[in-house]
Every structure is written in structure tokens, then in C-alpha cells.
Amino acid sequence: MRRTFVLALTAAILGITAACGAAEETPKLQKSLHMVPMRDGTRLSTVVYQPADQKGPLPVIFIRGPYGKLPQQAAAGMCARGYVVVSQDVRGRFDSEGNDAIVFHNGGWSERRDGHDSINWITEQEWSDDNIASWGGSALGITQNMQAVDAPPALKAQWVMVAFSDMYSQGSYQGGALRQSLMKTWLKKHKFDPRSLETFLAHPKYDEFWEEVNPEARAADVHAPGIYFGGWYDIFLQGTLNSFETIHNHGGDGARGNCRLIVGPYAHGGFTELTYPENSAIPNAPQAGDALRYFDHFIKGIDNGVENDQPVHYYVMGDPEDNTAPGNFWRSADNWPPPSQLTPFYFHQNHQLSQAPPTTDGSLEYQYDPENPVPTVGGQNLFLDRGPKDQRKIESRDDVLLFTTDTLTEPVEVSGRIRATLFVSSDCPDTDFTVKLSDVYPDGRSMLVTDGILRARHRIGFDREDFLKPGEVYELTVDLWSTSLIFNRGHKIRIAVSSSNNPRFDTNPNTGSPIRADDKTRVATNKLYLSPTHPSHVTLPIFTAPATTGK
Known part of the structure; x- marks a missing residue:
């Protein structure tokens, strides 16, 4: 859930410069800043990047997070593919108004629906064609999971990497025990309002407070299909798997049957004691995990083979130090878990x-x-x-x-x-x-x-x-x-x-x-x-x- 990790994902997955084409220059972008009003009057700082050489309303890739807005370089590859990129500081972070407590409780389906309000604002802009995809990993994936429940119909696709789908059991109280290092260190490191931690500690049992941040239980109300990208050693592994399993099999119309799952030998950052082969690296992951290819299909209607991809692709780990050992390959399947x-x-x-x-x-x-x-x-x-x-x-x-x-x-x-x-x-x-x-x-x-x-x-x-x-x-x-x-x-x-x-x-x-x-x-x-x-x-x-x- 660190900013540097998120930016690394941006480079690895979207291939910032590669997405523009190896021989092409980084496209010129038109940048504008906005204070977007929420239903309670709070305004959220939002940057819009538009490809300067493309006219008319375009589809939008929407990103929300607590680490600062996406830099122009990171947006360039998406804009080169014909998308407007909208990046927003969540409530109480950086230039956005309001208070960030309680973290992740402001963007879902409860009293404050910042994600929904922002999507509706996007559809009102002349540069938007009312087709929106969401993108991001870690905290930027969690905000997607929250806003996907009962989202406005303009949300047509998602790319969610390493994010929990139930804040209680996967993010805060695994097995009923506080994830001490994760929650305390993350909130302190990123200077969140202390009331977030105080409130989490005051709710050691699953109750109505946690129901507001359990999108997994609301899978039937998710209509935007998504790619769910995770790692076997990731802090939110089970959230990635559960998101796919519940939405792909039990989601609403549009999402059900159209999701993808990619899981490799990754952690929330690197590890050193074992090194898996090059074929496991994120840039070498199966094509089904390509965010822009997926968006092109579900947002633009391009016939690019996405509909023929098997839904599940996971890396079967083996002994990486023995070249004769079985394992260390990608396997495709129709669903998760496998037989x-x-x-x-x-x-x-x-x-x-x-x-x-x-x-x-x-x-x-x-x-x-x-x-x-x-x-x-x-x-x-x-x-x-x-x-x-x-x-x-x-x-x-x-x-x-x-x-x-x-x-x-x-x-x-x-x-x-x-x-x-x-x-x-x-x-x-x-x-x-x-x-x-x-x-x-x-x-x-x-x-x-x-x-x-x-x-x-x-x-x-x-x-x-x-x-x-x-x-x-x-x-x-x-x-x-x-x-x-x-x-x-x-x-x-x-x-x-x-x-x-x-x-x-x-x-x-x-x-x-x-x-x-x-x-x-x-x-x-x-x-x-x-x-x-x-x-x-x-x-x-x-x-x-x-x-x-x-x-």
C-alpha cells in the first residue's frame, strides 16, 4: 500500500513508454485541475489528462488513491491509446478537502459515496463519452472494490491489483487477530488521521462498521467486470482470489462470467531468499492481464480476442533452484479454485x-x-x-x-x-x-x-x-x-x-x-x-x- 510500489506497478503493467509504441514519442497531453464536489459539499482534488491530438469525447480511465495524483508520465501511455485519464486524491489527502478518517469508508456505498459521485461528475464533462474504466493497485485497488458496488452504469470495467475485498478479515483482523505491523505502520507512515486506527481498534469483532467495507458480500451488486491481479505472497492475496471468485461466478449482469484472474509469485514488494524464473516476472504474465487490452474490449468494443481468453491464469511455483524440478510455469483454467x-x-x-x-x-x-x-x-x-x-x-x-x-x-x-x-x-x-x-x-x-x-x-x-x-x-x-x-x-x-x-x-x-x-x-x-x-x-x-x- 505504498506509493513507490504503486508507481512501480504502473510502469510494469502498463509499460508506460511501451504502451505508446516503441517508435512513438510520448504524446502531448492537455492537463487540467478540478475541485470535484461530493454530495456533502466536500471537494476532491482531481487532475484530468487528455490526449491533445484527439478530438471529441473519449472513454475515461479513473484512478483514486491516498498517495497523490498520477504523474503525467504515467498517464501518457493510457492517453496514447485513446483514453482520458482522471486521477483523484481521496477525501482528506493532499489537495482534497475533508478528513481521511475513516480510511476507505468514504468511497463505497454508505453515507459518503465519493467514488460514485466522482464517476457521475466525469459523465457530465464534455470530454467524456460516458464509458469509464477504473485502474490501480494496492490502496488504489481497494478504492475500486469499494466504488464498484452499486456503481453508476458508466463504470464498465476494472483493473484491480493486490487489494482486499473484505477489510475486516483480509485487511485488519485476519483470523480475528489485528494485523499489527500492517495497519499501525501504514496509517502512521502515511500520516492518516489517528481516528482511523482508534476506530479500527474499537471494533475487534465483525459488526456493522465492517459491513460498510466488505464489498465481497455485495458481489451481486457489482456489474463492471474486472481483471484481478495478485501474488501468492501478497498481503491481500485472499482478497484478490475472493474478488474474482465471487464476482465472476455470482456478480451482477455484465460482470458475471467476464472477469479475469492473474496470480504470480509476487509479494507486496520484493523478496530475496528465493528467485523465480524470468517467465514469472510481471511483464511476462499472460496477455489476459493486460489492462488496456481488456479496456479496449469492454469500453471501446474492440474485437481483440479478450472474449476468447480463459478466465484464470496462475503461476504454479516449484523449486526455483532446480532446473529439473516440476513447476514454475503459468497455467490457464476456467475458474478458481482448480479441481x-x-x-x-x-x-x-x-x-x-x-x-x-x-x-x-x-x-x-x-x-x-x-x-x-x-x-x-x-x-x-x-x-x-x-x-x-x-x-x-x-x-x-x-x-x-x-x-x-x-x-x-x-x-x-x-x-x-x-x-x-x-x-x-x-x-x-x-x-x-x-x-x-x-x-x-x-x-x-x-x-x-x-x-x-x-x-x-x-x-x-x-x-x-x-x-x-x-x-x-x-x-x-x-x-x-x-x-x-x-x-x-x-x-x-x-x-x-x-x-x-x-x-x-x-x-x-x-x-x-x-x-x-x-x-x-x-x-x-x-x-x-x-x-x-x-x-x-x-x-x-x-x-x-x-x-x-x-x-
Whole structure:
């Protein structure tokens, strides 16, 4: 959600100069500034770039964000293709009036509808032909998801990269635990009104406040089709997948059946411990992810083959250090998730991970001390080290339980949503449980693939709190989000279970009191059950069906 990241995406995806044609000069643009009035009288600073050499009303690419307006150079490639570009500072940011609290609550379908009001303003301008596409990544993608619900009919297409579709579960409280580093650091770094964070902290449960920023639940009211572009290690991965899945399959007329999904081995920024082949780079992503090509079809009606593209294109990761390893290619498919066999891998007393369920009673326990949490090492982060990082330095801790398969004799492809079912007890009224999936390389490195967390008080629902009774056994499900990876022969699959991942998530004090109500903490003794009646396990979606393979 950083400005530099957004500008990098602009260059990589639109190919700013390439979009103008390799032999063409950057087109001359006519630039104008406007203060666009919203329904409550607040005016938002908006820049309009028009191609100076094209007359008559033109289709519009509309961009809204909190990082400043799009520079002229970035707009040039779009204008060269016959579009007017409109870029706007959201409420309370830079030259726009109003207050930016509460962030992302001003541009959707609630009391303040800045996105809708701005689209209507565009249609009233003489340079607009009433056909509008939206574009942007990260925060500029989130604003699109918000304004797409019940949008004016002039919005005809979207290009949304790395954006959440449910601010509670994907942006703020994953598994009911605050995404501490992401939310606190982002809001502070970009100097948002402190009331945004204060309000988020005051709503730890899913309620009406969060319903206003859950476009995923309003997919049927989205009529503009979109390309949803994401990364396996991105902070909003599941939002990208869910946006496509809900709108493509259950969206309104126009959007349903016309969306595209592109997912590669990307994070919200770079990572260094593994380097995937050149074919994975964003400029080499499948043509179906080309924003301007997609807009040309849905905005201008150009017959350019978009209608023949398969809807889904995702990168199947493999061992990038072994040229003979399977994986590291783009696959095309008709939908997401792909066909798979949901296969349980059970945890055993001897720390084995296998498809054989336990036959004898067993359990393992550890002590979780909120004053000494497991530190974050890699994963779907923004301001922390991100991506696939070696977990060995934290796997040796006493408060981490490991379960590892035997060395694989054949490759195993995992593509889809991953969930862990834990049977647990605790001597505290509330605690957290974390689960990590790692790819163990032949040299011993344990490379993080994906992970998740669940705050026990929210095990039944994020809109309620149900506390634990000491000694009672509870079943709970930890969502690890999704991936597509082939575990190569000679590798191992590993699961790590613990109760903290800080500062990615805030630590649970284990007291049962409202989180952050005071500084009191308790050490929790948490027990994981491994028996025929309480078979803790992770369910992996093992890919089963053939699919079209791209480059």
C-alpha cells in the first residue's frame, strides 16, 4: 500500500513508454485541475489528462488513491491509446478537502459515496463519452472494490491489483487477530488521521462498521467486470482470489462470467531468499492481464480476442533452484479454485505428518508467553521481511510444534485454499493458534509457503466471542489462505503450530479481557490433541485435473 510500489506497478503493467509504441514519442497531453464536489459539499482534488491530438469525447480511465495524483508520465501511455485519464486524491489527502478518517469508508456505498459521485461528475464533462474504466493497485485497488458496488452504469470495467475485498478479515483482523505491523505502520507512515486506527481498534469483532467495507458480500451488486491481479505472497492475496471468485461466478449482469484472474509469485514488494524464473516476472504474465487490452474490449468494443481468453491464469511455483524440478510455469483454467482432492495430512505424536490418521491417543503441549512471542519471519507482509523465508531459526523454539512428512518420492502439487483443523485445549480463557506450511528443501531449509492465525474467542464467528473453559477440548479451523506450489521429490512438507507471530499479528494476552484493555498478560499452556477422536490435521488441496499450460 505504498506509493513507490504503486508507481512501480504502473510502469510494469502498463509499460508506460511501451504502451505508446516503441517508435512513438510520448504524446502531448492537455492537463487540467478540478475541485470535484461530493454530495456533502466536500471537494476532491482531481487532475484530468487528455490526449491533445484527439478530438471529441473519449472513454475515461479513473484512478483514486491516498498517495497523490498520477504523474503525467504515467498517464501518457493510457492517453496514447485513446483514453482520458482522471486521477483523484481521496477525501482528506493532499489537495482534497475533508478528513481521511475513516480510511476507505468514504468511497463505497454508505453515507459518503465519493467514488460514485466522482464517476457521475466525469459523465457530465464534455470530454467524456460516458464509458469509464477504473485502474490501480494496492490502496488504489481497494478504492475500486469499494466504488464498484452499486456503481453508476458508466463504470464498465476494472483493473484491480493486490487489494482486499473484505477489510475486516483480509485487511485488519485476519483470523480475528489485528494485523499489527500492517495497519499501525501504514496509517502512521502515511500520516492518516489517528481516528482511523482508534476506530479500527474499537471494533475487534465483525459488526456493522465492517459491513460498510466488505464489498465481497455485495458481489451481486457489482456489474463492471474486472481483471484481478495478485501474488501468492501478497498481503491481500485472499482478497484478490475472493474478488474474482465471487464476482465472476455470482456478480451482477455484465460482470458475471467476464472477469479475469492473474496470480504470480509476487509479494507486496520484493523478496530475496528465493528467485523465480524470468517467465514469472510481471511483464511476462499472460496477455489476459493486460489492462488496456481488456479496456479496449469492454469500453471501446474492440474485437481483440479478450472474449476468447480463459478466465484464470496462475503461476504454479516449484523449486526455483532446480532446473529439473516440476513447476514454475503459468497455467490457464476456467475458474478458481482448480479441481483438487482435499487431502488431510494428520499430525502425530512423533512429529510425523502423514495421510494416515492417528491410531492411538496422543497430545503435545507448549507454553505461550505473550512477553516472548514467536517473531515474524517472512510471509504476507508489507513492512516486515516478506515472502518465502527460512523458518529454522524459530522452529527450534519450545513453543513451536513441528510435523514433517517423510522425504517425498514423487512431486506433490498443492493448489487452492488450505485449512488446518486443530483440536486444542488451554488453561486460559482465550489464546491464539498459528499454523505455517513450509517446503523443506534437501539442504534443510524450511521455506515458508503460507500461514494463518485464529483467535480462539472467534472460533465460532468473528461477530461474537466465545471463551474457552480450562481443560475442555475445542475444534477450531485456521485459514492459511491459498497457494499453488509443487513440492518436489526429495523435499518434505512441514506444518508448524504455535500461538504467536509478532509483530505481524498483535499478541493475545491470554487473559480473556478486551484486547489492549490493559497491560496484563498470562502464560498459556496450550495443548494440541492427536488421537482417533481428536485428529488434528491440515487439509491440502492436491491438484488432480489436467489444465491448459501457458508459457
